[in-house]
Each structure stands twice: as C-alpha cells, then as structure tokens.
Amino acid sequence: MEAVKLRLVSTGLLFSLMLILNGGCAKDGDVTTVRFWVMGAEGEVVEQLIPIFEEEYPHIRVRIQKIPWTAAHEKLLTAYASNSTPDICQLGNTWIPEFEMLNALEALDSRVDESTIIDADDFFEGVWQTNIIDDRLYGIPWYVDTRVLFYRKDIFEKAGFSKPPETWQELYELSQNIKSLAGDTERYAILLPTNEWTPPVIFGLQAGSNLLRDSGTFGDFSSEEFREAFGYYAQYFYEGLAPVGVTQVTNIYQGITEGFFTMYITGPWNVGEFRRRLPGHMQDKWATAPLPGPDENYPGVSIAGGASLVVFNESDKKDEAWKLIEFFSRPEIQLKFNQLSGNLPPRLSTWEISDLKDDPHIRAFYQQLDHVVPLPQVPEWEQIAMKIQQYAEIVSMRRMTVAEALAALDDEVDRILDKRRWILSRSD
C-alpha cells in the first residue's frame, strides 16, 4: 500500500512538473502544441503523416504519445481523474459511451455542420452511429474494423478444402482435418487467443445472443443462444484444435508461417502486418474470408468495431485539435493512412478513389462490413468484455464447465451493472 501511495504522490509531482514545463514551451512564439494520444500500431504510422499536417499548418505542432492497447483504458481513466487528458485522442468506439458518461468528450455536432471537409453522409452509416449518444455526436470515425478469418490456403487444400468454411460445421470439420494432418507434431487448426474477448463474443452474436438484456441492465449469458456459442467455442480447446493459454504463441506471424496454427480470426490491421512480416514465400499462401455462420446464411455476422478521433472537454486547443481531425478525415489522407497501416477507411469516397475493393485480402472485409452488428452501448462494456475473456480462459483450461462459467459470468456482470440499474431507476 505504501509503495502504491508513494508512487501516486510522485506521479502527481511529475505530472505537475510536466504541466509547468509544458506551459513554458507550448506557446513558443506563435506555435501551439497539440497533444495527441494514439494506440497500438497506429502510433508508428501516424508519425509519418504528421509532417504533412505540420507543413500545412506551420503554427501547430503535434506531440504524439503512443500507448499500448493493453494499458490504454486505465491510462485514459487516470488521465481523466487527474485532469491531464490529451487534446485529441484515438478512442475505440465501444469506449465512447463510457467517456461520454464521464462528460469527458466535446460534442462535435456544430463543428461538423460548419465543416467543408467532413460530411456525415459519406461515412459508413453503422459506424457513424456508434459515435452518437442521445442524439449528439462525440467522435469522428477514423477507421472501421471488423473481424474476418485469416488462413493458410495451402494447408486448407491439403485438408481437402478448396474454399473457406461457410458454416460452423464446416469450420469444425476442417479443423479436425488439419489436426489429423499434423499427426504427432504439435500443430493446431485455429488460434483463439484467450487474451482477446472478440472470438467468444462473435460466436455469441452469430448465434443470435444480445449479450445483455433489459436495456443493458443484466447479463444474458446463460441464454440458450450464448450457451450454444460458448459450448462450440470451448470444443476447440477441449479437442486440441486451438492452443490453450497465451504463452504458446508469442509471435503470431512466426506461428502462422511455421503452420503452428492455420487460422486466426483478426482485424484489418493484420493485412498490413502479414504483408510486412511474413516471409516472401508465404505471401501467396495466405488469404482472408468472411466468417462462417452457425447456419446456411453465409457470411455470419461480425462485430462493428473501429476507432474514432475525439476531442476532450478539458482541452484548451480544441480548434487546433479539430483541424487535425479534419486533416485525418480527408479522403487522400485516409488513403495514405490505409496504405501505411492497413486500417480500413470509414469514408465511402475514400473507397471510391482507391482500388481497395479489388484487393484480394481486403475484399473479405468489404463483404463482412455488410454483415456487422454493434456491441452493447453501456459504459461498463469494457469491464464486461474482460469478464467474458476471463471466463473463456477458465473454460479453455477446464477449470469450470460451460454452464458453471456462464452462470458465474451472469452473476458478475449483474453485479457490475448494479450501479447502472440504480442510476437508470433514479432518472425515471
């Protein structure tokens, strides 16, 4: 306890020192410095685009801070609590309800109305909607994200599949074929990492589960739909079709090259990573496909994800931050951003000026984006997602049965949502 407290005090001192130093140099001459927080792989990419912006706006300097996804949520909350939020930030669109509830975000409606660059009708409708809470807009979509199946074509063919699986049943049979191909060597069909909550959630959504019930005030994980999906997911671990634990694969690119696993459900950023990190002889051996579904309706649904750019309420450089958002919303910049990161542009006109739709690896995403469903818009979502992940891991290691885990998950989620129920009942 002492150590933590000491650290808090010293962090506080450090922050105040930084603020003083900032204040000293932020207005150096007529130059304004905008603080921009970026997460994950986007951080490295943005650094290459900022010089273009700074050349156009010589009086604005952008200071980028890169934050790993695993620490992003707590860093943002801590920054909010200590009044040290950045001016502009990348925010996963499932986090927007939470920060809106905290009153941390600036509403952008009037700025969009006046803007000559940003036109709401030119964005993917479903993704734009995830930024709207109670009829007010809090973020501008930066990229869209959904999950599809990445796989090794050559291994599929050896396993007797000339095209990707379209139903759960086919995915399962294919996985068994791949497993038996490997014989005694340690090989797996599919990577379902238990430090990602997306695979079990996607299977749940595909089976028709709403995840939460009664306008997001109770967990709905013991429902028949989610139980079926979770049981299907668990089967892959029980039968050795997916590796258990997350330490086995420290480098997924090496893993897929070795054939340690053949399939991986992941997002668009990995198109770029696969192209960059897989060796040359692998490049014509991997492909992407929309996700299989529980029944004959192909493709099955996936999640409507993505990240938006938001301006924080506390910022005193909102105009400059908005200039940066407009810059990133321009189709030609979105296209550059896409080429550097592989993230998919949220604007229809960006797709028009590019040949993305003809790209063999991107086509699957374009198809999948027509079959996406949103996640529950509750501030507690991130906490709930972590609980789902935790119980998925417990089940994968056979510490609980599916039914036990889902009952416990419902209990915990109901407890997390207790405060929300109280607040909703008060405002009625």
Added chain:
Amino acid sequence: MITVFFFFPVVAALFMSFTDFDIYGLSDIGFVRFIGLSNYADLLNDPLFWTALKNTFYFVLVGGPLSIAVSLGAALLINSRLVRFKSFFRLMYFVPVVATLVSVAVVWRYIYHPRFGLLNFALDKIGIEPIDWLGDPVWAMPAIILLAVWKNFGFNMIIFIAGLQNIPEELYEAARIDGANAVSQFKSITLPMLAPTMLFVGIITMIGYFQLFAEPYVMTQGGPVNSTLSIVLYMYQEGFRWWNMGYSASLAFVLFLIIFIGTLIQLRVQKRGYEG
C-alpha cells in the same frame, strides 16, 4: 506534513471504503452512495478476492522463507573465510536488486518460454518434459516466486552479512576448542546471535512479499486463470483499471489488517524464540 501526506489520505481512503465511489461518482458526486460495510461484505462473496488472497498467501508462505533461506545461505558463503573475491560476489548477488524489474522481466519471459526458453532447454537435457512456465496455472506462481527470490535475495543477504560480522569471533574459537562441528556451531552460535537480524529481515520480507504486485503485473497480468493475481494487483485493477475506488479501498484495508496481524504474530513467535 505527516498529517497532510499520511493521515489525511489514510482517513480519506478508510472513508472511501464505506462508499461505492466509482466511475459514475467521478462524473457526478451525487452518484456516490454511503453503503457502510457493503464493500467488505461483497469482498467475502467475491471469488476473485479469495483467489487473490490464496495466491498472496502462497507467495508469502513459500517465497518468503525461501528468499530468507537463500539470502542466509549466500551471506554465509560470502562471509566464509574460504571464499575469495568476496566483494565481487557480494556485488554480483546484489545486482538483481538494483536492476529494473521491467527489463529483468523481459529477459525472464524468454527464459520461461515454453518452446524456445532457456529453462526448458536445460530441463530437456536432463530428460524432463517441457513446462509452460507462465502459461500453466500450476507453474505460473512457482515461476513468479523463482523470479522474485532471485531478484530480491541480495538485499537481505547484505543485512545478514552485517549481522554475521557482528558475531564475535571468540565464540566460534571457544566452540571449536570444545569440539563443536560446523553444524552445531551454526545452530548454537550463528542462529541465536542472528535472531534480531532475523526478526527484522522476517518482518520486512513478509511486508514486502504481501505487497506482491510488479512481478505478476509485468509477467502475467495476473493470469493464467488468475493464478498469479495478488491482492495488490487486484486492488490496482479494481481501482485504476475500472475505477471502483470504494471497493479497491476496502481491499487495501483488508490487506493492511492482514499485514498488521502477520507482524504481530512474527514479533510474538520470534521474541519467544530468543528469550526462551
């Protein structure tokens, strides 16, 4: 100064542990309810709390004595007249204490890697099946203990060396004349003379080990299946990840109580040990 920087935060935290201060409270103070002992009652029903408590006790009860034994062993070796280059070894054993945990953890993660790790490579040479050290719920805590002991024993070793050097050489000479061998010398002279040092080291180590945080935070994030989740890590997650400050504060006070009781027990037992 002490009032402002110590007592005030402690009292505020105690008060907070009786409220449900959370992320909603952060947005509007009207959303904070005074809920008495509810947080403490919830703790008792929280499976994750019991897991964290069990893990923490596992770490303290196995890692603590092990760490003290290794420190004492190293101190005896270095203090022995037969050893050359004393200051060199003293320095080498102390280096891990000074090294930053995060960088050390990166190296140890590779040592523990199930497929390419040094440790499994060595085990393979003597015919032991590879172990997924950080990925297997059974082995993750032993792996953390091993890292923590290696990282920390140097500090206690220095204290033990100081303690050993304070034992008058005449006692050993007298014992040798009476024909006592090394083992009985250790039992009848070294250990009793080290008792005050042992008490100090025991309490400091226990307090430090109860606050296990950085090792699992960096190495495993509390996983797999929460097998390395410690009380302080859980407190950190509840408090700073989810901002459930009220709940987190109640965890802090439970830990305080446990450490307080643990210290009292050690004082009682060890005092009786060298008075009786």
